[in-house]
Amino acid sequence: xxxxxxxxxxxxxxxxxxxxxxxxxxxxxxxxxxxxxxxxxxxxxxxxxxxxxxxxxxxxxxxxxxxxxxxxxxxxxxxxxxxxxxxxxxxxxxxxxxxxxxxxxxxxxxxxxxxxxxxxxxxxxxxxxxxxxxxxxxxxxxxxxxxxxxxxxxxxxxxxxxxxxxxxxxxxxxxxxxxxxxxxxxxxxxxxxxxxxxxxxxxxxxxxxxxxxxxxxxxxxxxxxxxxxxxxxxxxxxxxxxxxxxxxxxxxxxxxxxxxxxxxxxxxxxxxxxxxxxxxxxxxxxxxxxxxxxxxx
Amino acid sequence: xxxxxxxxxxxxxxxxxxxxxxxxxxxxxxxxxxxxxxxxxxxxxxxxxxxxxxxxxxxxxxxxxxxxxxxxxxxxxxxxxxxxxxxxxxxxxxxxxxxxxxxxxxxxxxxxxxxxxxxxxxxxxxxxxxxxxxxxxxxxxxxxxxxxxxxxxxxxxxxxxxxxxxxxxxxxxxxxxxxxxxxxxxxxxxxxxxxxxxxxxxxxxxxxxxxxxxxxxxxxxxxxxxxxxxxxxxxxxxxxxxxxxxxxxxxxxxxxxxxxxxxxxxxxxxxxxxxxxxxxxx
Numbered sequence: 001x002x003x004x005x006x007x008x009x010x011x012x013x014x015x016x017x018x019x020x021x022x023x024x025x026x027x028x029x030x031x032x033x034x035x036x037x038x039x040x041x042x043x044x045x046x047x048x049x050x051x052x053x054x055x056x057x058x059x060x061x062x063x064x065x066x067x068x069x070x071x072x073x074x075x076x077x078x079x080x081x082x083x084x085x086x087x088x089x090x091x092x093x094x095x096x097x098x099x100x101x102x103x104x105x106x107x108x109x110x111x112x113x114x115x116x117x118x119x120x121x122x123x124x125x126x127x128x129x130x131x132x133x134x135x136x137x138x139x140x141x142x143x144x145x146x147x148x149x150x151x152x153x154x155x156x157x158x159x160x161x162x163x164x165x166x167x168x169x170x171x172x173x174x175x176x177x178x179x180x181x182x183x184x185x186x187x188x189x190x191x192x193x194x195x196x197x198x199x200x201x202x203x204x205x206x207x208x209x210x211x212x213x214x215x216x217x218x219x220x221x222x223x224x225x226x227x228x229x230x231x232x233x234x235x236x237x238x239x240x241x242x243x244x245x246x247x248x249x250x251x252x253x254x255x256x257x258x259x260x261x262x263x264x265x266x267x268x269x270x271x272x273x274x275x276x277x278x279x280x281x282x283x284x285x286x287x288x289x290x291x292x293x294x295x296x297x
Numbered sequence: 298x299x300x301x302x303x304x305x306x307x308x309x310x311x312x313x314x315x316x317x318x319x320x321x322x323x324x325x326x327x328x329x330x331x332x333x334x335x336x337x338x339x340x341x342x343x344x345x346x347x348x349x350x351x352x353x354x355x356x357x358x359x360x361x362x363x364x365x366x367x368x369x370x371x372x373x374x375x376x377x378x379x380x381x382x383x384x385x386x387x388x389x390x391x392x393x394x395x396x397x398x399x400x401x402x403x404x405x406x407x408x409x410x411x412x413x414x415x416x417x418x419x420x421x422x423x424x425x426x427x428x429x430x431x432x433x434x435x436x437x438x439x440x441x442x443x444x445x446x447x448x449x450x451x452x453x454x455x456x457x458x459x460x461x462x463x464x465x466x467x468x469x470x471x472x473x474x475x476x477x478x479x480x481x482x483x484x485x486x487x488x489x490x491x492x493x494x495x496x497x498x499x500x501x502x503x504x505x506x507x508x509x510x511x512x513x514x515x516x517x518x519x520x521x522x523x524x525x526x527x528x529x530x531x532x533x534x535x536x537x538x539x540x541x542x543x544x545x546x547x548x549x550x551x552x553x554x555x556x557x558x559x560x561x562x563x564x565x566x567x568x569x570x571x572x573x574x575x576x577x578x579x
Contacts, residue, residue: 016402023395023454024410030451031417034428037403041427050432099303101315109566110322113329117555117563118512120530124537124551125328128335134348136331168328174574180574182299191301208299215574228421232514233483236534252424258519265427272423283419287412294408 035276042269049263053291059270068244069271070135072252075159076228076278079248082163083170083227087219088175091212095204108179115172123236126165127152152238154208155245162233162246170226174219181215182208217289228275249275302333311554336360336548360549368539369524370550375531376521379442380449380528381510387450388457392502393495395454396461398416401473411462418455422515430519433479444451445520449513460575464498465491501572504565508558525555529554 017190042059044052063069097108114122129136132150140148151161185208193207209216234240240247242254247255249271257268303314323330335348337357347353399411429448432441438444467492468491476486517531522534533547533554540546561568 012402012483013404016404016407018400019394019398019487023391024456026391026451027383027414027417027454030429030432030448031411031420031425031455032413034425035420038426038429040422045475061315095300096321098298098300098428099314100298101303101318105324107318109563111325111369112562113326114564116558117329118530118558120512120514121534121551121555124533124547128547129328129331131469134544136327136349139349147397152390177574180570186298187298200443204356218574225419231422235514235518236537250421254426254519257427268423272421272426275421276424278419279419283416286418286419290415291408291412 001265013297023124038269038272038276042273043267045101046194046264046265047263048257052266054270055266058296059267062267063270063274064275068247068252069249071244072247072271073244073274075248076275078159079163079166079230080224081222081225083167084159086167086170086174086223086226087216089167089171090219091172091178093175094182099180108176112172112176113130114169115176117169118231119166119169120236122165123233126161126168126233127237130161152246153242155242158238158246162230162237165225165237166230166233170223173222175224177215177219177222178212181212185211221286228279228282249278326378326422331547332548332551335544336552340543341546343543348544356545360545361553364546364549364553366479368536368546368550370529370536372524372551373527373529376442376532376555377511377527377530378530380446381507382442383446384449384453384510385506387446388506389448389454389499389502391454392461393492394487396465397457397491399458400465401491411458414455414458418452426519427570428571433520440521442521444528445478445516447521448516449510453509457502457506460572461495461498463560463575464495468494497568497571499574500565500568504561504569505572507561508569511558522537 013058033217041052043054043056045055045058093111097104097111128134130138130151132138132148132153135152137262141149149157151157189207189211190203195202198207229250230248231254234246234248234251235254238246240251253268253271253275256271303311306314333403334352335343337355337360338347338352339354339356339359342348342353366557385540392416395414398408401403433439433444433448436444472490472494473486476490511528514529514530514534517528518534520529521531535549536550537547
């Protein structure tokens with residue numbers, strides 16, 4: 001009896017280790033260790049093939065005087081701020097679509113469409129949309145006697161043009177989060193609000209939005225991550241141009257490490273570390289909230 | 298329901314709503330509609346700048362067969378399949394087990410392991426780029442579908458574990474307790490009791506991971522080059538460089554590349570949205 005109990009106990013302490021081992025090993029190998037390796041590489045001068053030379057914090061010192069680094073950092077901030085528009089825009093569309101008219105399901109799917117397609121396709125579509133000679137945007141501007149403007153060739157407009165393209169799928173994502181959230185709103189509270197004469201904005205602000213808090217939280221998390229991962233669109237639409245004015249940290253890092261400008265792995269890694277530290281603020285914020293929720297359960 | 302159901306509003310407002318709906322949808326999808334229309338135009342229309350007028354001829358079949366016969370688009374698509382399908386299977390297999398372990402057992406450091414998966418999932422790709430490329434090179438897997446798929450499996454395991462663990466947590470614990478009292482072995486509990494109940498979670502994640510990986514562009518450019526291993530996202534980008542101003546071909550290629558995730562989304566919409574909105578409702 002006691003022997004079998006002991007074996008049961010062993011099995012229960014061994015089982016989680018066995019179940020976890022493959023996933024944990026894979027994840028450590030490809031995700032966790034590389035983070036530390038990158039931090040280490042950022043202290044070296046390395047072309048990716050030859051020997052590494054230890055240079056201490058030289059790469060970071062160089063970053064402080066790098067004009068292109070500041071341009072990228074500034075663009076990252078613009079991305080972060082403007083990407084937030086996806087949240088209210090998504091809520092707006094969700095409210096617009098939260099009806100039970102014939103064919104609503106299809107409408108909802110079609111509005112969600114941009115999120116399903118690849119950012120490469122989104123980038124190509126918008127590059128063409130902005131095209132100064134044939135693009136739809138300039139055709140429309142032409143009707144009002146304006147334009148043409150080459151959005152992607154203009155240092156002032158280029159980043160905004162790319163962000164606008166990115167907002168398209170991101171808004172669709174936030175929309176679907178809010179549609180699901182709205183379905184779960186307690187109808188009794190709405191009726192109670194109606195009895196208290198709460199309407200329109202008041203109802204939205206005091207009764208609906210508090211109940212949509214989980215959806216808003218997720219929308220915020222995915223939008224911040226989306227904004228900081230803004231590599232694909234920049235690479236496809238402008239390759240950082242014109243004259244590097246639309247670079248973001250994610251793209252500048254890639255350019256430094258792998259492009260024709262030379263294989264500066266150490267310098268690239270230093271840029272990645274900066275990006276990682278910015279992201280770390282959000283990861284910590286998210287983990288703290290999650291930890292609280294777990295303890296609260 | 299909020300806002301007030303339109304049926305309870307005035308007739309005028311109802312009419313307005315029903316007219317506004319299709320107009321809003323067309324405007325929302327305008328860039329895509331334009332691309333779809335361009336993909337059936339002739340090369341002549343493109344050079345003449347006839348982008349928005351009535352097409353002089355409809356070249357649906359010609360354009361779409363052109364991109365498959367004159368470019369490696371077919372092989373790019375096949376590479377995408379070879380990366381995406383093993384990734385979906387691999388990431389799901391790993392995360393079913395790890396999610397089970399984290400949901401069912403209490404052990405020292407369980408929270409630490411769980412948070413490692415969650416945090417790793419949010420990391421910017423760039424911090425992994427140099428070491429992962431180097432690692433793949435050293436394993437001799439650079440520029441191969443296997444190298445790309447292995448990395449994707451590892452990275453997606455983070456998100457999938459979070460999802461699976463929370464899903465299993467929501468299942469009734471009594472099931473497991475009862476099985477243990479009966480003396481059922483732990484792996485049999487996993488295989489015969491929990492796994493069958495995880496079907497909805499598996500379906501939701503399969504659809505999501507498929508879409509994420511199919512649409513991945515960054516890792517495709519970092520770990521592969523050339524038509525023998527590049528997936529369609531990276532392939533489309535290199536084709537775009539070759540097809541200067543051949544917008545009818547770029548458009549047709551974009552549509553083809555977008556088709557698989559779109560088809561999956563429409564077929565398995567319920568699962569897709571269930572996966573994406575996990576946590577959006579308390």
